[in-house]
Amino acid sequence: MHILEHIIFKVRKVSERYQQYGRLIDERVHINVAVIVAVNSLVNLKCSLLLENAPSVDSGRFVGMATQQEYEARAHIAQKLSVKTADVTDVIIWGNIRGSSHVDLQRAKVFQYEGAIWGPLDFSQPVLEIIYDRKWLQSDFLNLVSSQRATVASKSQRATAISDSNGIIAVLKAWNCNSSAKEVLSLGILSTGRYNLPAGVVFSMQVSFQDGRWSVLSDVIGDEKRAKLQIAADQLREF
Numbered sequence: 704m705h706i707l708e709h710i711i712f713k714v715r716k717v718s719e720r721y722q723q724y725g726r727l728i729d730e731r732v733h734i735n736v737a738v739i740v741a742v743n744s745l746v747n748l749k750c751s752l753l754l755e756n757a758p759s760v761d762s763g764r765f766v767g768m769a770t771q772q773e774y775e776a777r778a779h780i781a782q783k784l785s786v787k788t789a790d791v792t793d794v795i796i797w798g799n800i801r802g803s804s805h806v807d808l809q810r811a812k813v814f815q816y817e818g819a820i821w822g823p824l825d826f827s828q829p830v831l832e833i834i835y836d837r838k839w840l841q842s843d844f845l846n847l848v849s850s851q852r853a854t855v856a857s858k859s860q861r862a863t864a865i866s867d868s869n870g871i872i873a874v875l876k877a878w879n880c881n882s883s884a885k886e887v888l889s890l891g892i893l894s895t896g897r898y899n900l901p902a903g904v905v906f907s908m909q910v911s912f913q914d915g916r917w918s919v920l921s922d923v924i925g926d927e928k929r930a931k932l933q934i935a936a937d938q939l940r941e942f
Contacts, residue, residue, distance in 0.1 A: 738753060750765055784834070878917075
């Protein structure tokens with residue numbers, strides 16, 4: 704079987720399975736169910752199939768989890784700056800989770816960084832102002848993030864399961880009003896055309912939670928980022 708045929712076969716089987724899962728959700732669960740899609744591949748597609756086949760449930764109750772990819776990016780930033788992963792926040796994953804995605808450091812902050820400026824525990828500095836090595840950010844960093852999942856998975860399935868579980872817990876805490884409204888997460892959600900992205904596809908973007916509901920943060924998107932998001936959107940529309 705050729706590679707393309709294998710991919711088509713795989714997508715077809717995934718589609719059949721998740722269409723069935725969506726119908727079961729529509730028939731059997733409470734309308735206020737929270738559905739978090741946390742899988743290793745085709746996250747956006749699987750989330751889209753679930754919500755399409757559960758029309759009685761609000762589409763806002765379905766999200767694809769990108770927190771694992773966020774964590775991987777934060778871990779590499781933390782290593783670069785000699786801080787803990789928890790000291791790096793607000794890294795955003797845009798687009799096709801585990802596919803053609805864009806790692807956005809525009810909002811990213813670092814705490815506890817031992818630089819020329821020092822402050823109390825709640826003092827933070829913008830990552831992009833601390834890391835001057837733009838070549839590393841645009842090349843090595845992105846390569847590390849894209850290869851990290853395969854590296855971790857090859858060493859320990861348990862490690863990836865624990866990391867995914869932590870991501871799910873973070874999303875559930877935000878959904879149940881147990882986190883700050885200022886906390887920013889990357890989630891695959893149904894696009895309504897914001898940022899000039901195609902409506903009707905599940906796309907990872909920046910959200911915050913308040914009163915048990917997520918909302919998309921409104922930022923100005925520059926031409927360079929817009930071009931990267933369009934690449935991700937084109938890949939998603941191929942499915």
